[in-house]
Amino acid sequence: MPDQAKPSLADATHCVHAGEERHGTNASLTTDIAQTSVFVMPSLDELRRYAEGKSKSYMYSRYANPTTTVAEQKIAALEGAEACVVTASGMAAELAMFMAICESGDEIVSMLDLYGGTTKLFQGVLPRFGIRTRLVPFTELAEIERYFSDRTRLLFLETPTNPTLRCADIRQFAEIGHRHNAVVAVDNTFATPILQKPLALGADIVIHSATKYLGGHNDLTAGAVAGSRQRLDTIREMVKFTGGCLDPLGSFLLIRGLKTxxxxxxxxxxxxxxxxxxxxxxxxxxxxxxxxxxxxxxxxxxxxxxxxxxxxxxxxxxxxxxxxxxxxxxxxxxxxxxxxxxxxxxxxxxxxxxxxxxxxxxxxxxxxxxxxxxxxxxxxxxxxxxxxxxxxxxxx
Ligand SMILES: Cc1ncc(COP(=O)(O)O)c(C=O)c1O
Structure with missing residues (x-):
């Protein structure tokens, strides 16, 4: 597995190089597509080490795949995150994150001005699992604290918004969310990490519809979640067991899109x-x-x-x-x-x-x-x- 990208490099360099290592003998200059659903274990001993969490081997592509890892490392480097997991769509990224953070009885605070699919997830799907969301109209964002309760687990922001391009102050809302012990997540789809880095502004998690700018060529449906390794371990487990992983070919298209x-x-x-x-x-x-x-x-x-x-x-x-x-x-x-x-x-x-x-x-x-x-x-x-x-x- 290639080393994590060096944080000192500029974004344009991360786009081209992060997550990729091309210095082996006969190495392809581009990332190979590991078009496989499963990996061969060299021995039972290695399988035992894998089972004990001590092996870095790949085992099954729904868990992790070398091509997918490269896409994840590129996005992590661009967002200034320790870790990233890519998913089959932006909605799959959102669902995995919400399910990893919230459980029945928890509440989410978010904005009325959201991508419509996210609103439908909040209003039509999560309530079936006992998770309630309070959506704050943009004109009431100044009074957002009223919407928090001791059950609030997550503050979810989107900025700039769709389609009116209203902007929410990430630093200010991250402080408010943290004061209420909420995890703060930002949908960074419209801005991309080139223009806006929510983690550096105080957010805990960034999500993307990678279908949009990250892929960049209207030929891919994908999503991403980035943040600390600890949080991403839980979210990756959720992706693993709910099945919203990105496939190797999709990961390759994402890598190729990210380069530019x-x-x-x-x-x-x-x-x-x-x-x-x-x-x-x-x-x-x-x-x-x-x-x-x-x-x-x-x-x-x-x-x-x-x-x-x-x-x-x-x-x-x-x-x-x-x-x-x-x-x-x-x-x-x-x-x-x-x-x-x-x-x-x-x-x-x-x-x-x-x-x-x-x-x-x-x-x-x-x-x-x-x-x-x-x-x-x-x-x-x-x-x-x-x-x-x-x-x-x-x-x-
Ligand atoms: C801001 C935003 N977030 C999330 C999504 C959902 O992403 P996807 O369509 O990749 O599932 C979209 C899709 O339009 C979006 O515009």
């Missing part, structure tokens, strides 16, 4: 800045939600805890829902796809995807309307992306 993470993020952030500015000038566009604007409500927090303002931009069409729909249908370069974080620029319509079926009151609390359009900015040339947006807006 830093450079993709840098380019997409630069593109997002150009697109946000072009939208803001456009007469058919209302509010533009982008924490990079100095007057955006999340700007100061984003400046403090992120190294750039992200690759997502949301906006409202002045012509309401009809104009938003016409805009989306008129785009030629931007694909209508509900995911995000790939090299391709994509557009999504929250009202019919992440926020489908919500009441007017719920939408109001989330600050989402029929006019809201979400853009995941890719790495194409910014002039082409802006030209496509402008021709589509002209048709509204």
């Amino acid at each position: 993470l830093e450079i993709r993020v840098e380019r997409a952030c630069a593109n997002a800045r150009v697109i946000a500015a072009a939208l803001r000038k456009h007469p058919k566009v209302g509010r533009v939600l982008y924490p990079g604007f100095a007057d955006d409500p999340g700007h100061d927090i984003a400046r403090r805890q992120m190294s750039d303002f992200g690759m997502m931009v949301s906006f409202e069409t002045k012509g309401g829902g009809q104009a938003a729909e016409k805009f989306i249908d008129s785009l030629k370069l931007w694909y209508l796809a509900t995911s995000l974080g790939g090299v391709e620029s994509t557009v999504s319509y929250p009202l019919l995807s992440s926020h489908v079926g919500l009441t007017d009151e719920q939408l109001k609390l989330l600050d989402v309307s029929a006019a809201t359009v979400r853009l995941s900015v890719g790495i194409e040339h910014p002039a082409d992306l802006v030209a496509d947006i402008e021709q589509a807006l002209d048709r509204t």
Whole structure:
């Protein structure tokens, strides 16, 4: 197993090298795909050592796999974590973490502004196991302490949020969570460890939908949880026995995606800045939600805890829902796809995807309307992306 990545290296170097060791004779320059479900034990003696927890051998790919280990070490190095476990999806990462930390009777405090799948997990699945979640509206985050009780085990944050790109102060909320003896976890999917390092800001655990920026090419469904070795040992056990492991080929795709993470993020952030500015000038566009604007409500927090303002931009069409729909249908370069974080620029319509079926009151609390359009900015040339947006807006 390769040594843990050296923490002194820069992120761009971690992206390429962390977890990988290529100095053997006849070593492949790239990580081999250990496409196997099981490993041969060299002897019964080794099996005995494995059973006693004394062996570093691989045994069964659901427990651990050499290709998967490389992906885990890369993400751990980027998040500044002691350990990481990768999973079959972001939801599998969340479920393993919640089940490892909470038991029946426990409570979770989280935000109303969450990825919709996470909200459904909190409201539809965890209650069946006796775990209750209190979701705090963004406008009430200042009073979050009211939502804690002596049963609260976990504070779960997501920042920037989807699709309104609101920002929550990780350092401040980590302090509050710890004051209430809660484990503090952050969904770092939108920012990536290139822009934001929740563990350094005081969080205990980071989770990712690696389907998004970490994979980066819209060809992989994966997740990750990172944190201290002690916590990750428990979470890995949960993944092991609930079966949400990532397969070797998926792990290889994740490794390959991670190699260019830093450079993709840098380019997409630069593109997002150009697109946000072009939208803001456009007469058919209302509010533009982008924490990079100095007057955006999340700007100061984003400046403090992120190294750039992200690759997502949301906006409202002045012509309401009809104009938003016409805009989306008129785009030629931007694909209508509900995911995000790939090299391709994509557009999504929250009202019919992440926020489908919500009441007017719920939408109001989330600050989402029929006019809201979400853009995941890719790495194409910014002039082409802006030209496509402008021709589509002209048709509204
Ligand atoms: C912020 C966030 N967290 C978690 C998830 C769930 O990840 P996955 O779709 O990989 O299960 C998503 C998916 O869209 C997401 O956007």
